[in-house]
Structures are given as structure tokens and as C-alpha cells.
Amino acid sequence: MAGLRLTSLGGAGTVTGSKHLLERDGDRILIDCGLFQGQKNLRELNWKPLPVEASSIDAVILTHAHLDYCGYLPRLVREGFTGPIISTKATRDVAELILKDSAWLQEQDAAFLNRIKKSKHSPALPLYDSRDAQRALDAFITYPFDQPFETPNGATVRFRRAGHILGAATVDIRWDTRRIVFSGDLGRYDDPVMIDPEPVPEADYVVIESTYGDRLHQTTRAVDALADVVERTSRRGGTVLIPSFAVGRAQTLLYYLWSLRQSGRLPQVPMYLDSPMAINASDLLHAHPDDHRLDPQTCDAVGRIATYTRDPEDSKRISRSSAPKIVISASGMATGGRILHHLKAFGPDRRHTILLAGYQAAGTRGRALLEGAQEIKIHGDWIPITAEVANLPGLSAHADADELLRWLSGFRRAPEKVFIVHGEPQAAETLRTRVDRELAWEAVVPRQNQVFQL
Incomplete structure (x- = not known):
């Protein structure tokens, strides 16, 4: 079939595994290459072959380097992909942290299963290993924001800032007389750390995420809500334990804690950043000063607010205290x-x-805690949960439903169609309804592997 086609190989009907394929007369570009996470039926998709041969994909373009957008890259390389992986410079640097860590975890998981002999496979194998991750990293080519460039198969591409995390970009592709814009994950407006998502002037088609497509973040200032949680927990002699994404969220949390300490609103309790990857990601703030709002002095001050624990023994001491x-x-x-x-x-x-x-995907322990689970399974044991569980969605690095509409409203003309992806079914459908009602634009929620002629 002639012309341009779009197929979502992942990120359709779910908030993980984003992979969107553009095809033209046998040429192929994959936008994002994420790992499926959460429920077992989704994780199992990582082991199934893609509907197209990896070797037939000419290039991969990354919007940003969170695992659900880049974590499948080493597997793609293992399966025969040999083209370039194109991103911003900061995205490449973040991807190095993410992919090396992911490969190490894959290897550790396989070794553990082989040790306890509980795998259905003998031997259990990792989805990919450290060599695959390095081969993927060696394939990266980077371009700055707002500088058009060409892919090997003749598409013209431009990155614009998306906020969210370091290096995150929207991807504007002109190919075969058509213009398609991919939002990736959009960040918040007026965030104290990250830059606002940039508007895009026009497009024939828009592919937009819908993580929070059915929700609005709290109007209460995130820093005030954080202060309340820390204060009441400290009064009862407790520890505030924050599960955090190592890239983006951890750095924003440190900034908020620093600002509370500066204003005298934070109890004098010790703080720990207990994640080697988050520590390394924090160092990237200095390496990419144009990708965020913090000046070098503030970066230094924020970095000193917490004790960094790289050593596993130091981490164990935190748990025992x-x-x-x-x-x-x-x-x-x-x-x-x-x-x-x-x-x-x-x-x-x-x-x-x-x-x-932050966002808690279906099938994760975080979602179970959010929904009031009284026990969760960890390392084969059921652990009772009597600690207070607090949720601060205002700390999210994701645009909420109003902010997604705000970004869409920046287009000067209506696109021919909006594709709503990377959201759970209710969130995607709610956003589709709002786009139809408030913007009067045609919008659709793609199914996995559904083909659209553009």
C-alpha cells in the first residue's frame, strides 16, 4: 500500500512499551522503543517478536530515556537492528544510565532464577545483557533542540523541548508530504526544575500520550503537601519512605526538600538518596544546564541536601535505623x-x-499500595503494610489532562487526526472525548498493531 502508515507496536491501551512505527514504501522509522512493565501479560510481550523484522527498521528516534520509552533498545539490537538511534544529547546520557542498569537487572534476575531453579526454562536467560546495552548505546546519534536533521531514509526531523525529564523532546517529522508530531511524555507547566513544554505550530497528525488523560493534579502546592507529610511523620518518630523514579523525580524531590529546608519548614531529620542511578542522574543536571531551570549554585546546594548512599551496606544500615x-x-x-x-x-x-x-502502573506494588493493599509480596514473602500510605500526584512530572489540552491548543490549525496513546483505557478514552468536545478535532485511541493510512 502506497503512502505513509502508522502502527503502534506498544503504548496502545497501556502506559508502557511505547513503540510507534512509521512506514513508507518499505522504509521504516520507529519512534521510541520502550519496555513493557507492570502486569505479567504485558511483561510477557517483551519476549514476543515484533510484527516487523528488527533488521528492516532504518532508524529509531527517541523522545526521552525512561525505561517505558527506551528499555527495549538492547533487545531490538539483539534481534538484528543495525540502524542509528537518534536523540538529544541529554537523552543519550540518561539512556546510558537506564540501559546499563536494566541490562544488569536482567542478568541478575536470570541468575537468581537459575540459582533457585524456579524457571520454566533451563537455563533462564536475560531479555538482553550488558553487551546488548552497550551495542545500543554505540548506535546513538544526537542532535540539538530546534535544529532540523534528516534520517537515513529522507525524513526531516526536529526536536522541541517537552519538559518532563532531562533531554525529553517532542518529535516533529516531515515525510512524504506529511507532518507527524509525537509528544512523548509531556512535562508540567511552571515546574520549578524543568522547562515548560514548547508549543508546536502545526501538524497533519499528532500522536499524544494520555498517562493522566482522565485526571487533574492537586491544586495544593506540591511543596506544601510534602511539608505536611514530613512534619506529621516526624512527630510520631517515623521515616518518610519515597519510592522514586531515579531520573527526573528524585531530582525534583531533592529540590523541594531543599526549598523547604531553606524556608525553615523542614524538620531537622537526615535525608538519604539511596539509589546509585539517581545519584548519577543528579550529576547530569550539571552536564546539561540548558535543559532545566536551576542555576549552577542551586544545583550544588540541592545536591548537598541529602546523603548519597552508593554502597549496599550503607543502604542496609538505613533500613536498620x-x-x-x-x-x-x-x-x-x-x-x-x-x-x-x-x-x-x-x-x-x-x-x-x-x-x-508519581504514576503507579497497573500490576505494580506501587499501584497495590495506592489502592490500599494491606500486604504486598516482596522476595516471595507477604509483607504486612500498616504504615501510612500518602499519595502526592502534584509531584508528578507528567502533564495532567488540562495541561495535555493546553499543549494541543498551541497548534495553529486543526490536525487531520489525533492519535491518543500511552494511557490506560479509561484515561485515553477520556482524553479522546475532551479533544472531540473542546477542540472539535477528530481523535482516535489506537489498538495494538492497528494500521492507519496517513
Whole structure:
């Protein structure tokens, strides 16, 4: 079939695994290459082959480097992809942290399953390994924001700032007389750390995320809500435990805690950033000063607000300590990492608070906690949860429904169609209805592998 076609190979009907394929006369560009996370039926999709041969994809363009947007890249390389992976410079630097860590976890998980002999496969194998991750990183080519460039198959592309995390971009593609804009994940407006999402003047088609397509963030200032949680937990002698995404969220949390300490509103309790990846990501703020609002002096001050713990033994000492404190640790949805050991230590005690500060996907421990679970399974054991569970969606790095509409309203003319992706079914459908009602634009929620002729 002639012309341009769009197919969502992931991120359709779910908030993970974003992969959107553009095709023209046998040429192929993949926008984002994310890992499926959360529920088992989604995670199993990572092991299934893509509907197209990896070797037939000419290039991958990344909007940003969170795992649900870039985490499948090493597997794509393993399956035969040999083209360039194109991103901004900061996205490439963040991807190095994310992909190396992901590969290490894949290897550790496989080794653990082989050790306890509980895998259906003998031997259990990682989805990809550190060599695959390095091969993916070697394939990166970077371009600055607002500088048009051409892909190997003749598409003209421009990155614009999307906010959200360091390096995050919207992707504006002109190909075969058509102009398609991908939002990636959009950030917040007036965020104290990240720059506002930039408007895009026009497009024939728009592909927009809908993570918070059915929700608005709290109007209460996030810093005030954070102060309230820390104060009441400290009064009862407890620890505030914050599962955090290592890239983006951890740095914003440190900024808020620093600003509270500066204003004298933070109890004099120790703070820990217990995530080697988050520590490394914090260093990237200095490397990419144009990607955020903080001046170098503030970056330094924010970085000194917490004790950084790289060593596993230091992390264990945090779990053993009964003194009041604030602990920021990965992962943000409590799917793995050091946060699990802290949840086992602090979750069963009502003095403590588990503070959820970001999106919690279906099927994760974070979602279970958000929905009031009285026990969660960690390392094969059921852990009772009597600690307070607080949720501060105002700390999210994702645009809410009104902010998504605000970004769409920046287009000077109506696109022919809006594709609503990267959201759970209710969120995507709610946003589709609002686009139809408030903007009078045609909008559709794609199904996985549904093909659209553009």
C-alpha cells in the first residue's frame, strides 16, 4: 500500500512499551522503543517478536530515556537492528544510565532464577545483557533542540523541548508530504526544575500520550503537601519512605526538600538518596544546564541536601535505623531495587509513611499500595503494610489532562487526526472525548498493531 502508515507496536491501551512505527514504501522509522512493565501479560510481550523484522527498521528516534520509552533498545539490537538511534544529547546520557542498569537487572534476575531453579526454562536467560546495552548505546546519534536533521531514509526531523525529564523532546517529522508530531511524555507547566513544554505550530497528525488523560493534579502546592507529610511523620518518630523514579523525580524531590529546608519548614531529620542511578542522574543536571531551570549554585546546594548512599551496606544500615529520616529510593513503582528492602523494613510499622510521588502502573506494588493493599509480596514473602500510605500526584512530572489540552491548543490549525496513546483505557478514552468536545478535532485511541493510512 502506497503512502505513509502508522502502527503502534506498544503504548496502545497501556502506559508502557511505547513503540510507534512509521512506514513508507518499505522504509521504516520507529519512534521510541520502550519496555513493557507492570502486569505479567504485558511483561510477557517483551519476549514476543515484533510484527516487523528488527533488521528492516532504518532508524529509531527517541523522545526521552525512561525505561517505558527506551528499555527495549538492547533487545531490538539483539534481534538484528543495525540502524542509528537518534536523540538529544541529554537523552543519550540518561539512556546510558537506564540501559546499563536494566541490562544488569536482567542478568541478575536470570541468575537468581537459575540459582533457585524456579524457571520454566533451563537455563533462564536475560531479555538482553550488558553487551546488548552497550551495542545500543554505540548506535546513538544526537542532535540539538530546534535544529532540523534528516534520517537515513529522507525524513526531516526536529526536536522541541517537552519538559518532563532531562533531554525529553517532542518529535516533529516531515515525510512524504506529511507532518507527524509525537509528544512523548509531556512535562508540567511552571515546574520549578524543568522547562515548560514548547508549543508546536502545526501538524497533519499528532500522536499524544494520555498517562493522566482522565485526571487533574492537586491544586495544593506540591511543596506544601510534602511539608505536611514530613512534619506529621516526624512527630510520631517515623521515616518518610519515597519510592522514586531515579531520573527526573528524585531530582525534583531533592529540590523541594531543599526549598523547604531553606524556608525553615523542614524538620531537622537526615535525608538519604539511596539509589546509585539517581545519584548519577543528579550529576547530569550539571552536564546539561540548558535543559532545566536551576542555576549552577542551586544545583550544588540541592545536591548537598541529602546523603548519597552508593554502597549496599550503607543502604542496609538505613533500613536498620529506627531514627526519623527521609529516604528516597528507586524504583518509583516499587517493581525492584533497594526500595523493596526499605518497604520490608518500614511498611509493617504505623509510625512510618510510604509516600507515592508519581504514576503507579497497573500490576505494580506501587499501584497495590495506592489502592490500599494491606500486604504486598516482596522476595516471595507477604509483607504486612500498616504504615501510612500518602499519595502526592502534584509531584508528578507528567502533564495532567488540562495541561495535555493546553499543549494541543498551541497548534495553529486543526490536525487531520489525533492519535491518543500511552494511557490506560479509561484515561485515553477520556482524553479522546475532551479533544472531540473542546477542540472539535477528530481523535482516535489506537489498538495494538492497528494500521492507519496517513
